[in-house]
Amino acid sequence: MALKKSDLYSSLWRSCDELRGGMDAGQYKDYILTLLFVKYVTDKAKSDPTSLIDVPVGGSFDDMVALKGDKEIGDKINKIIGRLAEANGLEKVIDLADFNDEEKLGTGKEMQDRLSKLVAIFAVLDFRGSRAEGDDLLGDAYEYLMRHFATESGKSKGQFYTPAEVSRVLAKVVGIGAATRQDHTVYDPTCGSGSLLLKVADEAPRGLTIYGQEKDNATWALAQMNMILHGYEDRDIRKGDTITSPQFTQGARLQTFDFAVANPPFSIKSWSNGLENDYGRFEFGRPPEKNGDYTFLLHILKSLKGNGKAAVILPHGVLFRGHAEANIRKELLRRGYIKGIIGLPANLFYGTGIPACIIVLDKENAHARTGVFMVDASRGFMKDGNKNRLRSQDIHKIVDVFNKQTEIERYSRMVLLHEIADPKNDYNLNIPRYIDSSEPEDIQDLHAHLHGGIPDHNLDSLNGYWEAFSSLRATLFKPNRPGYSDLAIGVAEVQQAILDSDVFQKFVMGVRGQVDDWFATHRSVLQALNPDTVPKGLIALISDDLLARFKGTPLLDEYDVYEQLMTYWHGVMHDDVFLVMNDGWCEAAKPRKNIEDKVRKLSETPDLVIGSGRSATKYKMDLIPPALVVARYFADEQAEADSLHAAAEVASRAVEEYIEEHAVEEGLLAEAMDDGKISKALASTRLKVARHEGADPEEIKVLQHLIKLYNQESVSKKDAKEAQAALDLATLKKYGDLTEPEIKQLVLDDKWHAAVADGVESEAESLTLALVARLQELGQRYAQTPGALEARLETIHARLAEHLSAMGFSR
Structure with a gap:
């Protein structure tokens, strides 16, 4: 039976982490990813005779497994990897990690045990069925490990990896899609481990041709392995500094490509060291010597074909810095090369915490471009440890809005070039100049403070709610005077009034109905899961449909609804799909x-x-969690067990309360106490002594009653425990009796459908609570006018005078 993917990867990381010894993550990743590579190509060679990777005799992962406990395991692993590297021309690619390094892996028995355990960890993985499509065991394992290595490596060493969420945005806005041919080319001049290139290639249904360059030798080797692991054996990834020694040239010119993506090092100061040939890259101006951001942007622009497109991650400073960079920016804008700018949240990247942006370049019809489409996505993210991460809804919204050029207030707009060129802006592209993403200021109304009433313009700003709950405004408010209204009920009653209203109940039922219709549409696809299902395609199909269905729903943001599904997918449903695909419905349901x-x-x-x-x-x-089986088949038994548990709790409280009443100092149970406590045994012992000594009859009576309460508690707990044990046993037995249709009903309807429906419904309810909070705030803000406060103060003064007079004081 397959393990859930999330459990498998987390256990893989924990195991590796415990075994790494004195190495930091930057070093340790070379060992882990090398073993992952050897394991993958070994498994693939067994199942795919057409594989381009040759696994020679004595050069497979199976040969490593045979070394368990061998005193020379480190040296022999090096030789196995060496044979595999030599057979495939991968010298200095997969053989960089020294498995016989005593300083990193220990000496003698320590190295022997560490490497034996490490090989055993990977031996349990099976990549023979891996399709390397980014949603399979291998792709997800590699992604999981790379993200953790980047996190552990710290700011100075995490630049080999672009977060997958950001990579997906670049891949989807650069212009690659269903029409992209396999002979179309994509280029990354600072490709790191190749993760960004692979995300872009993943957007092309028929694939495309990959080119990349990487300066760091170890990271270049990582990229080579990554490409092979994902089925791109014919990639072209070269070594060298892209600026001083570009490897993709045609004589004195740079080679050009259809698409380019990049996440270059930010604001590098030594970019011109050793530069001899600029290959015409600086025709619009030479970047500052101590800041290389525009160097990479100009290199990419020069590397594009006449209709080429690119997406580049750069720090926000490129949008507004002056001097040489301002001149370059002006020339690029005048020629229409900058199609759009997407502002990202701060602290997304592993190499830096500063906010960055995506600059989208497009040479096609650049001369006719009249504006730059800007998106301020800086506020959409979630916290993930000490980093920020884009959520699924953030990615989808950015891509939708940018690709459809949709203008949304405080989020996106098309900024015409004449506005950018206006002297007051002077080609400054700083996004806040053109999009004010801040929330509108909550301005206090002085007239309302003086004379009471809630300003109607404050209520008008909640129009989304009144649209969703048609008659609610008239129910909650009554006229005060022109332009002002009063709450028709008390402030404390607002929440219940909304929740009980027919319009709210109707709205919630409508939301639930939309989810029900959506799930019914896709239920047949979900129940037909099989080993050929592509999870990535499946979730794209059903999630896009859910988003589309809620596009016109008042109040609810369709991207918030979408996030409810995607959060459940990443947390639960993806694992479930993986289990069913690998084991089938019946086997996956077995305990x-x-x-x-x-x-x-x-x-x-x-x-x-x-x-x-x-x-x-x-x-x-x-x-299938046991609670689902119990809810469907043993509801009566669960109710009985719950009743017995409740009775046991009542019995326990009776004991506690009785002891608390009589165990006080000088109390009737004081003599039976031991270290502030009294058990049934202590009470029984004291009862015998009290009877023998002829103690106070009241003490004997109290002790007898306490023992009786303890006996009742014991019986209640025993009954509850036996009922629960019987229910648990019946539940376990039921798993063995479940038919495939019953399993599908439990998973599809009781688990997946119910969870998504509850999530979307909770979204509606949380928005309602926001309305309640706002109405209560407004009601309390303008509840007290100066006149009312003055009258109240006079009343208090009068009462105070009465009290003083009664006490004999005169004013």
Whole structure:
């Protein structure tokens, strides 16, 4: 039975992390990714006789597995990798990590054990069915490891990896799509580990031809392995400094490409060291000697064909810095080369925390371009540890808005070139000059403060709510005077009034109905999951349809609805799909026993425990949580167990309250206390002594009642425990009796459909709570006028005078 992908990768990372010893992540990744590479090509050679990678005798991962416990394991692994490298012309690519390095891996038995365990971790992976499409075991494992290595490497060493979310944005806005041919070319002059290039290639259904250049030798090797791992054996990735030694040239000119993407190092100061030939890149001006941002942008522009397109990540400074950079910017704008600019949130990248932007270049019809399309996406992200990350909804919104050139207030607009060229802007492209993304200021109304009433313009700003809940405004408010209204109910009653209103209930039912219709449309596709399903295509199909269905829904933002599905997909549903694809519905639904995996350091919280103590058996239900089985088949038994648990809690509280009442100092239970506590055994012992000593009859009576309460508690707990044990056993047995249609009903309807519907419904409810908060704020803000406060103050003064007079004081 397959493990869930998320469990597999997290356990893989934890295992590797524990074994790395004295190395930092920047060094350790070379060992891990080399083993991942050897394992993949070995598995692929077994299942694909046409594979371009030759796995020679004595050069496979299986040969590594045979070395477990070998005293010379480090040296022999080096030789295995050497044979594989030599057979495929991959010298200085896959053989950079020294598996016999005693300083990094330890000496003698320490190295032997460490490498044996490391090989064992990868031995459990099976890539024979991997399609390397970015949603399979290999692609996700590689992505997971690279992200963690980048996070662990710190700011100075994390630049080999562009976050996958940002890469997807570049890939989708650069212009690649269904019409892209396999002979179309894409180029990344600072390709790092190649992750950005692969995300771009993933957007071309028929593939395309990949070119890249990388300065760092180890990172270049990483990119070579990455390309092969993802099925691009015919890639062309070269070594060298792109600015001083561009490798893709045609005589004295640069080679040109259809598309280009890049995440170059920000603001590099030594870009011109060793520069001899500029290849005509600086025809619009030479960048400053101590800032290379425009150097890379101009290099990419020169590397594009006459209709070429590019997307480049650069720091925000390129949009507004002056002097030489201002002149270059002006020339690029005058010629129409800059199609658009997308402002990103700060702290997305591993190499820096500063905010960046994406500059989209397009040479096609550049002379006819009349404006620059700008997007301010700086506010859309989530926190992920010490970094920020784009959410699925952020990616989708950026791409939708940019590709469709949709103008949204405070988010995006087409800025005409004559506005940019206006002397007050002088070709400055700083996004806040053209898009004010800040929330409108909440201006206080002095007239309302003086005379009361809520300003109608404040209520008008909530028009989205009144559109969704048609008669609610008339229910909640009554006229005060022209331009002002009063709450028709108390401020504290607003929330319940909204939740109880017919229009709100109708709205929620309508939202639920939309989700129900959406799921019904795709249920047949979901229940037909099989090994040939492409999860990436599946989620794209159903998520885009959900987004489209909510586009016209008042109040709800369709991207928020979309995020509810995508969050559930990444957290639960993707794992479920993976299990069903690999094991089938019936096998995937079976409980797993013995859920501790010492090789991968995997220890899971059990979903069901049968028995107790050492004889207890722990089960994990990956696909169908026990609560779903219980809810559908054992609702009465669960209600009975819940009732018994509640009775046990009541019995326990009765004991606690009785002790609290009588165990006070000088109390009737004080003599039975031991270290501030009294158990049934202590109470029984004290009762015997009290009877023997002829103690106070009241004490004896209290002790007898306490023992009686303890006995009742014991019986209640025993009944609840037995009922729960019987229910758990029946639940476990039911798993073995489930038919495939029943399993599909539990997963499709009770799990997936219900979870998404609840998520979307919670989105509507959370927006309603925001309305409640705003109305309460407005109601409280203007509730007290100066006249009312003055009258209240006079009343308080009068009462105070009365009290003083009654006490004999006179004013």
